[in-house]
Amino acid sequence: MPLIELRDICKDYQLGELSVPVLRGVSLAVERGESVSLMGSSGSGKSTLMNILGCLDRPTSGEYWFEGQEVSRLTADERALLRNRRFGFVFQSFNLLPRTSALDNVAMPLAYGAHHLTEHEARERAAEMLRRFGLGDRLDHEPSQLSGGQQQRVAIARALINRPPLLFADEPTGNLDSRTSEEVLRMFEQLHVEEGITIIMVTHDPKVASHTQRIIHIQDGQIMDGAFAEATGREGA
């Protein structure tokens, strides 16, 4: 059973009276422990697809199976729980809380998971996570006092604080220079290889995409190639 399976997912956006199709019948599967890139030009629908995969958005039609569960039928609260427990998100613009310490930023998701962690345990866990990403001496720094690479590392620590099996990254290197980009991508590879975390990354940059095992090309709301794991082996199938 694949970790993620999409069957004929469609998504339309309503622009006034006009219905604009963004995804037109997307089907794909991602196995546990894969690292996958969603690649396409801007407006191709790759971000919309990732939002649907991350349960931030709902498809107009189609089925989304996650760990054998039909996700698009879940209530808003159940999807929130899923996001909290099973998914980690890394965004292009970091999305850290301003004027809040790195530690509090990382500990923030713990407040919503109904975890039976005390305040102290939560902070300890967040501190441990930050140390792992080499930010042990930056615990009390606010985002404005951190460099771009450091901010993204705080964001990655936040995404992993609930130990999710699946990590979504939306253009994670879009706001970083090439050196720190390399650093962050290596970090993803390391997480993938050492921890077995499934990674789904959205990017328009082939160089970034080359850091993942499989590349799914998207164009005009349809998958061109790479929809299924075995497809990668058969070039041009």
Added chain:
Amino acid sequence: MIYVTARTAFRALRRNPMRAMLTTLGIVIGVGAVIAMMEIGTGSSAALAKTIASMGANVLVIRPGAASSGGVTFGAGTATTLTPEDSEAILRDCPAVKNAAPMVRARTQIVYGGRNWIPTYIYGTTIAYLDVRNWGALAAGEPFSDRDVMNGNKVCILGQTLVRELFEGESPIGKEVRIQNVAFRVVGVLPAKGANMMGLDQDDIVLAPWTSIKYRVTGSSLTTSQSSGSSKSEKVNTLGNLYPGGSSLYPARSAVQEANQPLPVRFANIDQIMASARSATEINTAIDQITTVLRERHRIRPGEADDFNIRDLTEITKTLSSTTTLMTNLLLAVAMISLVVGGVGIMNIMLVSVTERTREIGLRMAVGARGRDILRQFLVEAVVLCLVGGALGIVLGHGGSMLVSLLLRWPVATSPVAIATAVLVSASVGILFGFYPAWKASKLDPIEALRYE
């Protein structure tokens, strides 16, 4: 859970102290204004009520009913049924009555040296009269005492008009005036009160113990005619406890003896009793209580007519109650406006805050916050702001009214009710006005919120 949410709220508020301060300012000003207005207003209202009350709004006049003989009725106040004991009983048994003074009236010439004058009022009474009529502190000297009343001492207190007419400005204290050829020593001078509502000069007055006026000035025809010569009783009404503690000459009589041979009591009737109700609103209660007490004392059976009548100064009372109502409504209007202003202020800032933090809301939702988590967070923030603002508002409002009372010598009254109401109402206003933005935030679509620029 609440604790964590409260901590998150505090952290969120600390992240933007300026915004938090501005929001709080709305409630601080709201609560402060309400409390200051209520305290200043209540003080003014009380002072106003006191001023009007000094005109006699709380005063009740109890006069005996009409005597009639052979079908001829002699008019109000002619019955000889009202006694000083009635006055004491009214004071003792009527909770709504603040004070009561028996009164006898006289109209006669008063002489000092080569000058003479006929005052509008010569009242024999007790010192309670000064309290009932709100005379306040004497302009000079001392009031006469209860002992003077018991002894029938020849002392008196003069009004300003008499001081002017008889003494031409020199101090009358210690001098002797003659009232109907009885020499009275002047012990005090009343402060000026001016004319009453009918235009009569209220300063044209002489006050003396009622016993002195009754027995020494107006003659004692009524009392002697009814006192029995055979009576050796020591129960001579109020004069009876002149020497308290003295042993009785005769053995105490049993209840049966009392019933069989009631001791003739030296009966003294008085012209009227002046009583004051505790407040203007208790006037009707006081009238009812006095009626009950007097009917019982005068042994009037149910169905029989009262042998007395009670009058209040309705005209003044109406002025008082309408003034009080007006003040209360005015205060209410001002308080309401302040609270609405404070509430709208909170709502505005909270709405701005929600818009400003849309991305934060989106992010929190992306990492697993449910709609109700967001709702709770914003609501807790609003409540925290309201509580802090309310506390500051109390300090500000109370301090403000204190300042007004200190600098402007304005009468203020601390009103715990106003404080409680202001805090309660402002907290609910804050929650109410904080709820809409919070609800709006919780209904945001995570992806819309995340994309919001």
